Amino acid sequence: MSAHSSETDRTTHHDAGEGLSTFASIARLYPYLKPALPRVTLGMVAALLASVVSLAIPFVLQRLVDGTLLHRGGDRYEVIGAAAAILGLGIAEAVLISLRRWFVLTPGTKVEATLRNGLYNKLQHLPVAFHDRWPSGQLLSRAVSDLNLIRRWLSFGLVLLVVNVVTIVVGFAVLFYYHWLLAVVMVVLSVPLWVAGFFFERKYHVVARRSQDQQGDLATAVEESVHGIRVLKAFGRGGHALKGFREQAEQLRGTELEKARAVAGLWLWLLMVPDVAFAVCLGLGVWLVSQDELTVGQLLAFFATATVLRFPIESIGFLLSMTFDTRTAVDRFFDVMSTPNLIDDPEKPAHIESPRGELVFDNVHFRYEDSPERFPDLVDGINLTVRPGETMALVGLTGSGKSTLTSLVPRLYDVTGGAIRIDGVDVRDLTLEELRARVAMAFEDATLFSTSVRDNVLLGRPELAGDDPATVKAADAQLAEALEVAQASFAYDLPEGVDTMVGEEGLSLSGGQRQRLALARAVAAKPSVLVLDDPLSALDVDTEARVTERLHSVLTGTTALIVAHRPSTVMLADRVALLQNGRVTDVGTHGELLARNEHYKFVISSLEEEMTTTANTEEVDA
Numbered sequence: 001m002s003a004h005s006s007e008t009d010r011t012t013h014h015d016a017g018e019g020l021s022t023f024a025s026i027a028r029l030y031p032y033l034k035p036a037l038p039r040v041t042l043g044m045v046a047a048l049l050a051s052v053v054s055l056a057i058p059f060v061l062q063r064l065v066d067g068t069l070l071h072r073g074g075d076r077y078e079v080i081g082a083a084a085a086i087l088g089l090g091i092a093e094a095v096l097i098s099l100r101r102w103f104v105l106t107p108g109t110k111v112e113a114t115l116r117n118g119l120y121n122k123l124q125h126l127p128v129a130f131h132d133r134w135p136s137g138q139l140l141s142r143a144v145s146d147l148n149l150i151r152r153w154l155s156f157g158l159v160l161l162v163v164n165v166v167t168i169v170v171g172f173a174v175l176f177y178y179h180w181l182l183a184v185v186m187v188v189l190s191v192p193l194w195v196a197g198f199f200f201e202r203k204y205h206v207v208a209r210r211s212q213d214q215q216g217d218l219a220t221a222v223e224e225s226v227h228g229i230r231v232l233k234a235f236g237r238g239g240h241a242l243k244g245f246r247e248q249a250e251q252l253r254g255t256e257l258e259k260a261r262a263v264a265g266l267w268l269w270l271l272m273v274p275d276v277a278f279a280v281c282l283g284l285g286v287w288l289v290s291q292d293e294l295t296v297g298q299l300l301a302f303f304a305t306a307t308v309l310r311f312p313i314e315s316i317g318f319l320l321s322m323t324f325d326t327r328t329a330v331d332r333f334f335d336v337m338s339t340p341n342l343i344d345d346p347e348k349p350a351h352i353e354s355p356r357g358e359l360v361f362d363n364v365h366f367r368y369e370d371s372p373e374r375f376p377d378l379v380d381g382i383n384l385t386v387r388p389g390e391t392m393a394l395v396g397l398t399g400s401g402k403s404t405l406t407s408l409v410p411r412l413y414d415v416t417g418g419a420i421r422i423d424g425v426d427v428r429d430l431t432l433e434e435l436r437a438r439v440a441m442a443f444e445d446a447t448l449f450s451t452s453v454r455d456n457v458l459l460g461r462p463e464l465a466g467d468d469p470a471t472v473k474a475a476d477a478q479l480a481e482a483l484e485v486a487q488a489s490f491a492y493d494l495p496e497g498v499d500t501m502v503g504e505e506g507l508s509l510s511g512g513q514r515q516r517l518a519l520a521r522a523v524a525a526k527p528s529v530l531v532l533d534d535p536l537s538a539l540d541v542d543t544e545a546r547v548t549e550r551l552h553s554v555l556t557g558t559t560a561l562i563v564a565h566r567p568s569t570v571m572l573a574d575r576v577a578l579l580q581n582g583r584v585t586d587v588g589t590h591g592e593l594l595a596r597n598e599h600y601k602f603v604i605s606s607l608e609e610e611m612t613t614t615a616n617t618e619e620v621d622a
């Protein structure tokens with residue numbers, strides 16, 4: 001057997017980009033951006049050429065003023081020639097800008113789709129322990145708004161940032177060409193801009209992260225209240241939920257205001273500094289012209305160039321804030337993507353040659369990650385063998401770890417000690433695909449997907465999804481059998497029979513109906529081990545008895561492990577395992593345990609009491 005790490009997934013909700021510079025953080029996207037880079041680069045080249053063209057226009061102006069207008073008395077043909085040159089340059093600039101847009105439009109959407117598919121794939125593979133810790137709204141906001149931001153930055157922000165910075169550098173070089181003193185004044189007066197930009201980065205990054213996290217929390221709040229709308233209404237807690245939501249929304253508003261203030265602070269400098277610089281340069285320039293240090297044409301060209309540089313300089317603030325927002329989005333994306341997946345396929349998978357369905361718990365230990373150290377393991381050395389074809393009920397007081405134990409079989413969590421074996425093979429030595437084909441599970445909380453009854457029930461049989469007549473026939477037969485075993489024939493009476501959409505989480509069905517469909521799904525998967533975590537709790541005792549009897553007769557070769565909360569379920573099992581203080585303290589038939597085990601008697605009587613209370617409540621309700 002291969003050596004197994006007993007360590008569970010200990011990664012917490014962390015900031016994957018902590019300590020990285022903005023560049024290093026965004027550079028982690030490189031593998032995803034690679035296919036888009038040729039077009040983005042072409043877009044940048046087009047934008048750079050457009051900038052060069054716009055910087056060339058002042059040259060033509062200078063020639064026109066200093067040559068034709070001042071020295072050659074405004075020769076008509078030369079004026080027309082210069083005007084035509086300016087018009088031509090203007091048209092070239094417009095064409096190049098359109099080209100830039102055309103080049104960068106599609107790669108951004110492709111990258112966004114790749115990132116989204118990657119994230120979804122990762123979420124599907126991450127273990128349940130990860131999903132226990134992460135609120136769904138946080139994942140939703142990452143999958144939607146963060147990736148949207150990355151796309152917009154790639155198609156627009158990145159290109160303009162690079163091009164504008166290059167334009168500013170080249171533009172300042174051109175200013176030096178016209179007159180060094182004026183250019184030096186311009187550079188010196190723009191120093192406050194760089195200082196403001198530096199402080200802006202430090203502040204904005206922190207606030208942007210807070211804002212995006214708060215958006216995720218808000219999405220979680222909306223999702224939870226929509227999901228739990230019945231509970232909120234039934235308990236009249238809508239107002240309370242709204243109050244909580246308002247507080248969260250108010251916090252987000254505060255953070256957004258803080259962001260806006262930071263951006264406004266930068267804008268103040270971005271608008272004021274060029275104005276001051278223009279005014280100082282104008283005075284100095286006129287003086288230089290009067291001293292014959294500068295021609296009128298050069299002064300004009302200097303200001304025309306400085307005007308061309310105004311948009312790139314002004315846009316830097318917006319582009320920087322967009323870049324820092326993107327950096328935060330990238331960090332949040334990698335928070336999920338860099339979470340190690342410790343429940344994965346083994347390097348050298350084993351294979352069960354001839355499945356029999358023997359299930360063995362060999363000194364199994366398990367504790368949840370967040371369980372305080374002073375507590376013993378929740379599953380504290382369980383030894384249990386469920387024989388092929390046998391139905392074993394798990395019984396124990398509430399909170400004794402029955403559900404937890406069953407979830408270890410299909411590796412929803414990994415054991416922290418010992419091993420679980422199916423037909424002699426450690427479940428961790430099987431590929432997840434094989435393991436989950438061998439083991440099917442139905443839960444008390446029956447989740448149905450927004451699709452037809454047919455697709456919900458045949459979820460575990462992808463090979464039956466084809467359109468050819470033979471596959472459809474086999475699928476129909478399998479569906480009919482599973483629905484019959486689970487006593488779910490009501491599905492044929494739904495408005496569109498088994499093709500009826502059952503809506504989000506099957507809300508249009510009753511709890512018992514949903515449970516029976518979830519059970520039919522587990523049956524249709526044709527597993528060798530069927531794990532049922534109290535999936536019959538919403539059924540009346542008669543239906544439960546019929547379901548269990550059908551399960552017995554149809555699935556003779558299937559081993560079943562059933563968490564039992566009702567004496568009726570217990571009685572239908574071949575044997576019962578009693579769970580107490582994290583261990584199996586007794587195994588036997590219901591009758592044997594009743595006769596010899598005091599704790600078992602106590603558990604069964606408390607289950608009976610619970611049943612009576614529930615039945616009485618139901619009668620009163622009726």
Ligand SMILES: Nc1ncnc2c1ncn2[C@@H]1O[C@H](COP(=O)(O)OP(=O)(O)OP(=O)(O)O)[C@@H](O)[C@H]1O
Pocket residue numbers: 132368370378396397398399400401402403404405
């Ligand atoms: N995802 C989780 N993370 C941390 N602790 C958990 C988690 N799920 C369950 N627990 C804790 O583990 C203990 C056992 O829970 P479990 O649901 O396995 O018990 P159970 O015997 O099935 O209970 P019941 O009969 O009420 O369904 C409980 O104390 C519970 O709070």
